[in-house]
Amino acid sequence: DVKVTQSSRYLVKRTGEKVFLECVQDMDHENMFWYRQDPGLGLRLIYFSYDVKMKEKGDIPEGYSVSREKKERFSLILESASTNQTSMYLCASSRKGETQYFGPGTRLLVL
Amino acid sequence: AQSVTQPDIHITVSEGASLELRCNYSYGATPYLFWYVQSPGQGLQLLLKYFSGDTLVQGIKGFEAEFKRSQSSFNLRKPSVHWSDAAEYFCAVAINNNDMRFGAGTRLTVKP
Numbered sequence: 001d002v003k004v005t006q007s008s009r010y011l012v013k014r015t016g017e018k019v020f021l022e023c024v025q026d027m028d029h030e031n032m033f034w035y036r037q038d039p040g041l042g043l044r045l046i047y048f049s050y051d052v053k054m055k056e057k058g059d060i061p062e063g064y065s066v067s068r069e070k071k072e073r074f075s076l077i078l079e080s081a082s083t084n085q086t087s088m089y090l091c092a093s094s095r096k097g098e099t100q101y102f103g104p105g106t107r108l109l110v111l
Numbered sequence: 112a113q114s115v116t117q118p119d120i121h122i123t124v125s126e127g128a129s130l131e132l133r134c135n136y137s138y139g140a141t142p143y144l145f146w147y148v149q150s151p152g153q154g155l156q157l158l159l160k161y162f163s164g165d166t167l168v169q170g171i172k173g174f175e176a177e178f179k180r181s182q183s184s185f186n187l188r189k190p191s192v193h194w195s196d197a198a199e200y201f202c203a204v205a206i207n208n209n210d211m212r213f214g215a216g217t218r219l220t221v222k223p
Contacts (some may be wrong), residue, residue, distance in 0.1 A: 004154070035213075040120070042201060042213035043155075090154055099145070100211060102154040 003027070004103035006091055011108045019078040021106050023091030030096050032074035034058075034066060037088040037105070049074055050096070081110045113138050115204050117214035124192050125222045132187040132217050134202030142204040144185040145211075146176055149199045158200075161185065172196070197221045 007022035023032065031050050035043040035058075045058030047066040055066050063085060067075045074093075078085055088107050092100040116135045124130055136142065143162050147155040159170025166178040176187045185202060199218045205211040 009152075033211075040215050042115075042215040043203075044213075045211070092155075099157055099160055101157070102147075104154040105152075107152075 004091055004093055004101055006089075006103040006106050008106050009104060011106055013078075013081050013108065013110050015082060015110060017078075017081050017110075019081050019108065019110075021076040021078075021089055021091075021108070023074045023076070023093075023103055024072055025074075025093035025101075026072065027093065027095075027101075028071065029093040029101075030071075031094045031100075032068065033092040033094075033100060034064075034074065034076045035090045035092065036060070037090055043090060046076065081108075083110050086110045113204075113206075113212055115202055115212050115214040117200075117202055117217050119217045120215070121218045121220065123220040123222060126194050127191050130187075130189045130192045130196070130219070132200050132202075132219070134185045134187065134214060136183050136185070136202075136204045136212075138183075138204060138206065140206060141180065142206050144176070144178060145203040145205070146170065146174070146185070146187045147201045147203060148172075149201065149216075151198070155201065158187070192219075192221055194221045194223065 004025045033048040034046045037043050049055045049068040065077045090105045091103040094100040114137045145160045146158040158174050159168045161168045161178045199216045201216050202214040
């Protein structure tokens with residue numbers, strides 16, 4: 001089975017803090033994705049990566065950056081957390097052109 | 112603009128009753144189509160997908176979906192709902208796998 005893990009299930013941070021969300025997949029997938037999920041809005045793509053050190057902006061990249069130094073790991077970085085970044089963050093991975101598989105999510109609260 | 116619409120925010124059905132969740136999309140070409148389910152506090156699990164071929168697709172947990180090109184729809188169905196089916200359901204479409212768009216979700220409540 002595909003396994004996508006996220007470093008934290010719940011996270012509480014203060015405004016202005018730098019926040020790192022980590023995602024690891026064990027299936028040698030080329031593609032990795034970060035989404036945020038908000039009630040009534042579904043999932044919105046923040047960034048994705050189709051190879052090591054490669055990244056592409058999604059629909060809502062503002063306030064976020066990403067890092068992919070190794071194929072299995074994709075990190076989402078909030079340079080200076082703000083309260084409007086309180087959300088559920090979901091990571092996914094896939095082979096090229098194939099189905100995305102999701103991690104359990106990280107629920108982030110920014111105070 | 113490309114979009115995915117799930118018209119029903121919340122649906123309540125009785126256990127044992129049939130279920131249909133609606134999904135409509137607006138894309139220039141026939142996209143890849145997906146249904147995912149999310150249990151409370153969990154990530155998304157793939158129920159089924161349509162890439163091409165037979166327009167009636169069978170998935171896990173007894174779910175099926177039918178692609179209707181003329182209606183730009185991909186509705187999810189189950190003949191008899193179980194209490195464990197209570198969850199949020201997301202329809203998603205993709206032209207390629209790097210550009211997946213999700214609907215806002217439909218929350219399903221199952222009455223005993």
